Amino acid sequence: MRTSLLLTAFFSVMMLLMFASVPEHSITAKASASHESSTGAPGELTCADALCHDTSPAVPQDSVGNVSELIIKELTDNFEYNKKYDVTLRVVRPGLKRAGFQIVALDESYSNAGRISPLANSATTQLQQNQVFGFNRRYLTHKVGGITPTKPDTLEWKFTWESPIFDVGDVTFYYAINIANKDNTNKNDTIITHQIRIKKPQASSVTESNTSLHVLPNPAQTRLTIEPNNADEKFTEAFIFNVLGKEVKHFSLHDTYGMASVDIHDLQKGVYTLVLFADNKKKQHTTFVKE
Secondary structure (H helix, E strand, C coil): CHHHHHHHHHHHHHHHHHHHCCCHHHHHCCCCCCCCCCECCCCCCECCCCCCCECCCCEEHHHCCCCEEEEECCCCCECCCCCEEEEEEEEECCCCCEEEEEEEEECCCCCECCEEEECCCCCCEEEEEEEECCEEEEEEEECHHHCCCCECCEEEEEEEEECCCCCCCCEEEEEEEEEECCCCCCECCEEEEEEEEEECCCCCCCCCCCCCEEEECCCECCEEEEEECCCCCEEEEEEEECCCCCEEEEEEEEEEECCEEEECCCCCCEEEEEEEEECCCCEEEEEEEEC
16 A cells, blocks of 8 residues: 555656646647637636636727728628638737737527638638537637738738528627737737628528528438438538527538438437538538428
């Protein structure tokens, strides 16, 4: 027993020495991405609130000056359904040395609104996912290549946003920006939060089914087989929405050409819309009934 206690104490001391010898910033730094669900959106903290950055509480952008701008190209007063927009998130601040961000687009029920995506082969942004309020949220955040300004005092992140295909109400982009002081620690940084609400289309019509996509059987009970007209098309992702336009399931489809199958046994009875993305970025959708 005495030998066992001595060994336990020895290994405990060794572990403490090992971690004590590692610089603090090598454990806490998150240069390659933000922590999941850190935008300050409903149900989320920020990195300041969660104390992963030893700094003052996050502050709204308006209280420290207009340091960021969300630019959605071709957006007028209202967004259009089922449209892909080019988006730029820009942060400008005198003496800016390093910054990171995280952004999410939510509908009025705080569920994913549309689809945020990095540009192809992006060296500056990447996707994240996490559960909030029991539903999966998708985020965009920085990579290591997207934390250093490319021109004085300014850092930009570019990505795309595909708007909802349903009437889910207005859409709000929530984002947090960490303006770091580049001292290789998590101390004395500035976390700024902001939200931008964009209005839904004035004509609130639901997108009709795409006739080039077929599902069998319909109605279905446990599984749904998806069959496109083009057998050479490769599916990459599938989303299922209920009649309120709320995303209820998401599937990643790998090496699926021509025909795909998804599990729907846990869905409640009702009418749903299936949306598929192909490797050529083409979007297809249709409706089905779960019985």
